Amino acid sequence: MADEEKELQSQEAPAEGSRGEHGEKQRPARRTRTPKKEEAPGPHDTLEDLPGELARAVERIRAGLPGVEVRGRRDHWLEIRTEPSRWVEVATFLRDDPELRFDYLALLTGIDRLDDGFEVVVHLNALTSNLRLILRTQVPREEPVCPTLTGVWPGANWHEREAYDLLGIRFEGHPDLRRILLKEDWVGHPLRKDYIDRRPPRKIQVKADWERRA
Amino acid sequence: MGVNPVVHSGDPEINAAGHPGVLTTSLRKVLNWSRKASLWYMTFGIACCAIEMMATGASRYDFDRFGMIFRASPRQSDLMIVSGTVNEKLAERIVNLYDQMAEPRYVIAMGACATNGGPYHGLYNVVNGVHEIIPVDVYVPGCPPRPEALLHGVLQLHEKILNEGLPVRA
């Protein structure tokens, strides 16, 4: 890994070497290509003839939410892609529809898709029928704002705070959008692919110095 | 506080003022011996190593044999075992805790993370070794170190304490 980093550094680091403008070590973003999406068959591929309950759920979603892309995957997860403007509407429908009842939010997270902006991904579960669904949306990189889901599933609260902290996606209407893992005064969002660590280096502490200081 | 740093002379039997003395030599021995025999450590578990620290304190390995019992308050403890990864958020708390401990105080960096960042070395939020924020006396390698290794580290610290000079007033 070290070799690879060096190699990348020599390609991408500024001409004066590996030191940035404040003398700190610069770390280049490691990879700068988006993953190719639909390719070789995998568990994430679309399944043509869905088993009964999944097909019924897809019908139900298509009827209740016209204009929303929905598909069933080979690993029996449903998948919905929507715009941020319809985010809360779709989520509320999925939770409240008497046949679907997606009452359990398993996780909410974000992915940095570089030029395509940030993708917000939610994994839902219906506890009674054990239907599983992935809900996605894409927000632009310059203006990463997404409506909050805390009004639909209160458990989304910390997931959204984490996505805000590490990726910088702002969730509009969130009751308490603060940093959760990093320090309050941290600069930047580390899970972004272009993040550079700009902390100044520290020295080793010596006991005699310390006691004299006190 | 108010006491100057410990002066280490080359010869352990020469006291800090530069004179060999029967009284100071014996006093030094007694003080050091009593210090090493009652190292009270702070209950401050951070990460995975904390579980091994608890295992060392529990019945099978038993810290009590060395006169070590845990204290919940930094003001009552002599030894801080830094048992886990220190990150930027925790760093200021650790410095705070260390400053609250009464002198003489000792620090054991337990495990690879506290020693130099270990498997997390160089990541954005990780302090590369607790010696970057407070002074360390003994490093115990391992990820996590076995209880035997921690006990060995404590014995090394005993040896270090036994060879300390007397603190003198300025």
Add this chain to the structure above:
Amino acid sequence: MATTSPPAQAPDVRVVPDEQDRSSSHLYVSMGPQHPSTHGVLRLKARIDGERIVDVDPDIGYLHRCFEKHSEQLTYPQIVPYTDRCDYLAAINNELTFALAVEKLLGLEVPPRAQYLRVITMELQRIASHLIAFGTFAMDLGATTAFLYCWRERESIINLLEEISGARMLFHYVRIGGVRNDVTDDWLRRVRAFVDDFISDKLPQYHRLITGNRLFVRRTKGIAVLTPEDAIAWGASGPVLRGSGVARDLRKVEPYCGIEKYDFNVPVGENGDVFDRYMVRMLEMEESAKIIKQALEGIEAGDVMAPLPRRWKVEGETYVRTEGPKGEVGCYLVGDGSDKPYRLHWRAPSFVHLQLIPVISKGLLIADLVAVIGSLDPVFGEVDR
């Protein structure tokens, strides 16, 4: 030298809303990150009125070790030991989740003997994790003896696992494609002996020591009730969800490692209080022992590792979850066709459960807060990752 170290008395920048309101009689208590009962580096900012809790704000992040960012720089086999360090009390369950996710994307078939070994080690690990939950919980409530007893059994489990993996705590035993080492028949016999002894002798000891204890019952019954509706809405899982009476176990709902062949029950609580969550864990240890016994009878000879691809091309995305001792351990993995993940998100049950502290602890006495934390059983390696 002073320029490089952070200030010794760093001001607390996090101000609780209306902390400045001098007219209210509320007092602010900061608990942790150095506190013996917070199970790690949790900090709770509690607003109290006399002895009663008005509001609690959990402050986490004191153990954030950049796992998700780091895993984007590591190859898939290199990530496995880091997953150990997420929930370090249940290393096997974490490795298993990650291995299952990668195997799903690669389309690998795991040999049957490895499946059995995975089930045996996974359930042994569950017992070990529940033992710690039980011991530290009892110690928080003042019963130090239980803590020492539970370490006795945990050492036995650790000895067994150390023998096959070489490590005492972070085993790195389950690998992508199988398990690291095969085991001897003698080892299987000793697992059997341990499980028999545990069920017939040790577990009843714990129940005699703690479960019937009147002090313990008074401090746990009816405390911090979590309704099933709240539990589902906040995304609780594992013993916390089942303690509220929702019988959801991923081993039943989405079976993995052939666990659908085994016969075991899913214990559930009735009231959703601290006692029920404790009781569910105690009963689960019995069920785990049952599973281990069945696996020991069914185990067959064969390979323990599937042949691995020479070049790793992991494509596509998946979300795989397993039932860890703390709840739903999930691994959301996005591969871009190279040997390193494009994005990895770890769904940690403790992270979700800590959200519940403000929900269930309003109106309790401040001394009950430690009981609440103990009953949620958080592990900070996976809360902060």
